Amino acid sequence: MLEEIVFWFFALMIIGSALVVVLSRNMIYSVFALLFTFFGVAGIYVLLSADFLAVTQIMIYIGGILVLLIFGVMLTSKITGVDVKSGQTGKVQMFFAGIISLFIIVLLFYIAVSTNWNRVESTAYEVNSTIEIIGKQLLTNYLLAFESASVLLLIAIIGAALIARRK
Amino acid sequence: MQSSLGFPILTWLVFLPIIGMLLVLLVPLGKDERSREVSHIIMRWITVVITFIQLILAIVIYLNYNKGLPGVNDASTFQFVERLTWINANFPIIGHIKIEYFLGIDGLSVPMVLLTAIVCFVAVFPSFVIEKGVKGYFAMYLLLDTGMMGVFVALDFFLFYVFWELMLLPMYFLIGIWGGPRKEYAAIKFFIYTLVGSVFMLLVMIGLYYSVGSFSIIDMMNPENFKPNSIFEGMHTTIRYIAFMALFIGFAIKVPSVPFHTWLPDAHVEAPTPISVILAGVLLKMGTYGMIRIAFPIFPDAVGYFQSLIAWVGMISIIYGALCALGQHKVGQRDFKKLIAYSSVSHMGYVVLGLASMRPEGISGAIFQMFNHGTITSMLFMIVGVIYDRAHTRGLDEFGGLANKMPVYTGIMMVAFFAAIGLPGLSGFISEAMVFLGAFNTYPYLTIASGLGIILGAAYMLWTLQKVFFGNLPDRWNKPWDPTGKKFPGDDLIAREYLALVPLAIIIIYLGVYPNPMLSLMNTSVNYFVQFMKPYVLIGNFLSGM
Amino acid sequence: MSGEVLLYIGTAILLFPLLSFVINLFFGKRIGKASSIVATSILGVVLILSFIIFYSKVFGHFENKLVQNGNILLEVSDKILQIKFTWLDLQTIQLKVGIGIDNLAAIMLVVVALISFLVHLFSIEYMSGDPRYSRYFAYLGLFTFSMNGIVLANNFLFMYIFWELVGISSYLLIGFWYEKKSASDAGKKAFLVNRVGDLGFFIGIMILYFSYGTLLFDDIFGSIAQGRLPFDSETILTLAGIFVFCGAIGKSAQFPLHVWLPDAMEGPTPVSALIHAATMVAAGVYLTARVYAMFTASALSFIASIGAITAFLAATIALTQVDFKRVLAYSTVSQLGYMIMSLGVGAYTMGFFHLVTHAWFKAALFLASGSVIHAMHHAAHHLGDHHTDPQDIRNMGGLRKTMPWTYRTFLFVTLAICGVPLTSGFLSKDGILAGTLAYAQLTGGWHWLIPIAGFASAGLTAFYMFRLLILSFHGEPKTNVAKHTKENNWIILLPLFVLSILSFWFFYSPNPLDAHQGWFPKAIVQPKSVVPDEQQWEFLLINGYNQNEHTFQQVEHASHHYINGFEEAMHHAHYPAMILSLLIAGTGILFAFLFYQFKILNPDTIVNQFPLLYKVSYKKWYFDEIYNATVVAATVGFAKISALFDLKIIDGLVNGSAWVARNLGYFIGHFDNIVIDGLVNLIANLTGFFGSMVRYLQTGRVQTYVAFAIVGLILLVYFLF
Amino acid sequence: MGVGLTNYIVLSAILFGLGIFAIITRKNAILVLMGVELILNSANINFVAFAKFNKLNIEGHIAAIFVIMLAAIEVAVALAIVLNIYQNYKHINVDEIDSLKE
Secondary structure, X not given: XXXXXXXXXXXXXXXXXXXXXXHOOEHHHHHHHHHHHHHHHHHHHHHOOOHHHHHHHHHHHHHHHHHHHXXXXXXXXXXXXXXXXXXXXXXXXXXXXXXXXXXXXXXXXXXXXXOOOOOEOOOOOOOOOOHHHHHHHHHOOOHHHHHHHHHHHHHHHHHHHHHHOOO | OOOOOOOOHHHHXXXXXXXXXXXXXXXXXXXXXXXXXXXXXXXXXHHHHHHHHHHHHHHHHHHHOOOOOOOOOOHHHOEEEEEEEEEEEEEOOOEEEEEEEEEEEOOOOHHHHHHHHHHHHHOOOHHHHOOOOHHHHXXXXXXXXXXXXXXXXXXXXXXXXXXXXXXXXHHHHHHHHHOOOOHXXXXXXXXXXXXXXXXXXXXXXXXXXXXXOOOEHHHHHOHHHOOOOOOOOOOOOHHHHHHHHHHHHHXXXXXXXXXXXXXXXXXXXXXXXXXXXXHHHHHHHHHHHHHHHHHHHHOHHHHHXXXXXXXXXXXXXXXXXXXXXXXXXXXXXXXXXXXXXXXXXXXXXXXXXXXXXXXXXXXXXHHHHHHHHHHHHHHHHHHHHHHHHHHOOOEHHHOOOHHHHOHHHHHHHHHHHHHHHOOOOOHHHHHHHHHHHHHHHHOHHHHHHHHHHHHHHHHHHHHHHHHHHOOOOOHHHOOOOOOOOOOOOOOOOOHHHXXXXXXXXXHHHHHHHOOHHHHHHHHHHHHHHHHHHOOOOOOOOOOOOO | OOHHHHHHHHXXXXXXXXXXXXXXXXXXXXXXXXXXXXXXXXXXXXXXXXXXXXXXXXXXXXXOEEEEEOOEEEEEOOOEXXXXXXXXXOOOOXXXXXXXXXXXXXXXXXXXXXXXXXXXXXXXXXXXOOOOXXXXXXXXXXXXXXXXXXXXXXXXXXXXXXXXXXXXXXXXXXOOOOOOHHHHHHHHHHHHHHHHHHHHHHHHHHHHHHHHOXXXXXXXHHHHHXXXXXXXXXXXXXXXXXXXXXXXXXXXXXXXXXXXXXXXXXXXXHHHHHHHHHOHHHHHHHHHHHOHHHOOHHHHHHHHHHHHHHHHHHHHHXXXXXXXXXXXXXXXXXXXXXXXXXXXXXXXXXXXXXXXXXXXXXXXXXXXXXXXXXHHHHHHHHHOOOOXXXXXXXXXXXXXXXXXXXXXXXXXXXXXXXXXXXXXXXXXHHHHHHHHHHHHHHHOHHHHHHHHHHHHHHHHHHHHHHHHHHHHHOOOOXXXXXXXXXXXXXXXXXXXXXXXXXXXXXXXXXXXXXXXHOOHHHHOXXXXXXXXXXXXXXXXXXXXXXXXXXXXXXXXXXXXXXXXXXXHHHXXXXXXXXXXXXXXXHHHHHHHHHHHHOOOOOHHHHHHHOHHHHHHHHOXXXXXXXXXXXXXXXXXXXXXXXXXXXXXXXXXXXXXXXHHHHHHHHHHHHHHXXXXXXXXXXXHHHHHHHHHHHHOOOOOXXXXXXXXXXXXXXXXXXXXX | OOOOHHHHHHHHHHHHHXXXXXXXXXXXHHHHHHHHHXXXXXXXXXXXXXXXXXXXXXXXXXXXXXXXXXXXXXXXXXXXXXXXXXXXXXXXXXHHOOHHHO
């Protein structure tokens, strides 16, 4: 029961804030709504007994990505704030986009519902924490991916710095 | 039959230059003057290395070639054969088309493969002076190399045609972009002339395909393979004569034989030196090679019918070409290169005459002459290129006394000139003498008339020698060629030019003294070819036993 | 010495001069002055080897032997030692070549080697100071190599090859001072004129090759002897002979191709002595002698006529020339005519004998002229006089006093060439004249013109040679230069002495009046003709005499019997011919003295009395002018016409058809634009219309593309499930 | 009715749809970027949900970790590009950046 309440709370939080992200005319609002979305997703992770992921979500998404996005907004919207509002494109486009989005939601919904998921739900709390397992996995089975990821990060950092640099 | 070397050497030989082309294209062009210079040097040396490897492959082929196998129309005795199905599909309307990737060589093509490898290698060195669009130039050069090599090893008519056309395009650009003042005219003339020949070839090729059901040149040579009621069925039919004539004209344009020769002087005059070298050294041979590989054995009956005409074409080319060359001293721009271009017409006439003889001496002589003309004329054009690079003119009347200014150059030049005259001890003599000995048996009077070509040949060559090299040096050339001394230190040849000229001179002298290494390559095939043609053609057979 | 060893020596003789050529060509600059020493010492070795071969072959005896050594076949017999090997191997056809040494070759080898050696020696001094000193010796080496090749060839192919190679070395040496236009012109002329002859030679070779499939002399003559004729026709056999003889016409400067030889005097004088007097020009005679067996009677008549015409013609021209070397050049042409005439009439031995004796004294004459010119040149140089032509005899005179040794040798060899007894020239010339007399007696008719031409030229020769001698050596010096000449040093004089000593009779015959008593006629015996009997002079058919065994010893035994009717007639004609020739030569000499020494007769009066004759002689019968106006002009004209034809007509046609095609193209283009393009454009417009509709979808905005992608995805999923 | 797999999938589907909506409609490049983030999050939810409902298979978590990492990279690079675009165009309106059309 508690689980349901928590789930619905977070689900509504996610959907609501995402709607704000999508629809808000003010960029700053969007960004802050995104914060809530991320936070909600972190909550969902906890619910799905992915504690490490939840922490990661908060640290990276909220601590890193969001901050970056805010910086982006600040740097590009002329600081005077004239263009902080981000007008949407015409109504027709909105309409079509809405239809397409709705379609895809319905489609996915249909798939989710109609498919007979062969689910074997584990007893939820077999392990205390996933951290140990993830750590072991990362340094054994997924070592190559892990290392590649680090290289990728490095490249991205350099690349980003290079691209953003003023001529 | 698998390649006898364990790896597909002919494919490597043909497509190696393509790899080189890609490498050349990958070389980045620097922004400033110096880095561009560096990348030019890299591109040049890539080409040198690639063509050198190709030369080594050709030598490997030469060393592993089995001289006892005839080839010609016997598929099982071709060597280094690679045979794969390339296109095999049903098409609506045209029906089933099967084209093979069929490579192989025999005694008729080995000398040409060697020649192509040698000429392409040495012609890189005069290419070093190209400054404009170096990347495009060397890419085109290597593509041209592939096309030429492909023509000489292809045994599938369609593949042959593809390589034939593949060679055409880079040549067009090489003349049209890197040529002299009238380059566009010369390039388009070359292109259209050759294209006309190609169209003839294409039509006959298609006709043959429907008659035989295969594009294999070897299958086309066997009269039994012709389907009943197909257009080329039977022997001595009018349509076969027409088809042969179409093929012959197509190839004669390339040779070039009088009266289809006028593209040659223009193309030579306008083309840059290395392209002239390749044009005269290899491209012209493709015409006569096409005759002996395709036109003659597929239509032996028509050869018999037109044999004397072919001999006439050869004889007229010899004399007319020589007369025109002699006339260059008096008429027109008095251009050194044009003179040599006409001398090529004359010398290729010997090849046609030799082929028409249908005697072993004549045909061996003709193939040997193809090889020798390739080396000798390459030398001649490079020799012209040497003074053109220095003096920026090629006028016959503008020089004199170069023998004192450039003694080594004059010495090397004399080897080429005397070889072109047909001096014994140099390779040109042997092939010309063999052509004459063979042709005399079949066409004595024509051969005697062609003999005038020898005298005329000596006349224009010696006249040139006297005008350009003997006498006194005009004052305007008295100072050093290059005052800075950077490009041409000293008056005489530079190392790069030695690299290009000396190997050719050695080949000319060596084959002049001891021709058997080259003759033994082609003997079996030529004799087999003669036996194959014998029922259809006129052969001087006064001599018992022949 | 065994035959094999001699053959190896022969190969060495052939190749050593080539070594000299290579060394001097590639290292000449580096070794500088030493190049002459290298070349001369190599030639010294060759000379010694040649003497060995000469002695062993001519006076030796060989067992018949055949040795097959791989590709190489060694054949040894008394008649000839030869090597045969396959050079061009076409499997079905194998062209065999090789070298052969018979008496003819052995004697010729000595002639070539000795003169070449002496000329090398002479040139050490003569050419000193020339900027291309080593190149000169390289060319001499090349020439000696090629000449030895001609001598040793036992087949037509080698003969032709070396024939061309001597041509090229002659070309290079005539044009040695190529800065002078006249020199390079002369070289070119020599080469081209020779090429004309060579073409004939090559046609002859082609006929023979066609008929017999081989080029070895042995095989060809053997086949003819068996009655196999080219094209089954005697006429063609005669023609083949004449074609081969064309080579000799060119190389030996016979009428009508004699025009190159006088011009060839532009080359250095030692070269003139070696190539254009003694050896190369004699190669034609050698060739005629070499293939003598295959000449039919008609061919021989042709040869005799050509020889006679040449001998007379050249002698008349020599009368009036003023250039020292040109007089000698025409004298050479005339003497070569003699040899050819002699071979033509059947006096084979005497013709070749004259070749040998002429080689010595003519080389001596040229070297003497070289000595004179060298001295004149130095004197002029010393005086700073650059206008006096050192070769013009009108500038000489009185050299007898300043150059006594040159004068003495020159006088002696002049006597030899005039055919004065006690000299070798007398022996050979007398033999030839006897031969012509015998020939005329035996054949009659117009053939009497041949001895008449022969005797007339003998008289003319005596006259112009003494004219030359008197004008240049006697009297008072006509110029300051002549007065200041000095005798040359021993390097120049030594070859002169050697050569003039060789012009004494005793080298050849114990009897100064009859060559037939010497060794020479026994060593060189006329080969048995191989042509069908009915095609040969009856008197030349050899009676009861086996030509395969004409060894020295056997011939000695047989010497009292005449081998054929001609020999007999010649023997009978010997004394009349001798007396007549002595009379005529004496008259010639006498007149020369009357004209130029004692000035009793004035040459100018004669000139004024017969201006036409003088002009014809002085202008060399206008041969050069006629050739320039006809053959040369026609060739150049044809060349011009061809070049223009090519440029204007053929190329014009090509460009014209291009023009037509282009204009047709324009026309079709317009037709296209309006009619066909109309249709096409309609279709195109329709397509374009739809295209532009679709084009709206292509906004270039990423967002639109994403939207489409998603629509696509939806559709995909929809259709898949 | 308990919270099942379907719930999570539907949640992620909605989030995905909203992300798509943002990408298509938003003018501002940064907002488009945010849309992408939403999509990535929806994907992550799926990963983790499937992991949970498949015997707590840890592979789903690891995939999610990598997605998060990729998202970080993507944002960094994308923002750099956006800044660059801003320097060139003086705005970051995606629908006016249509040089792809040419």
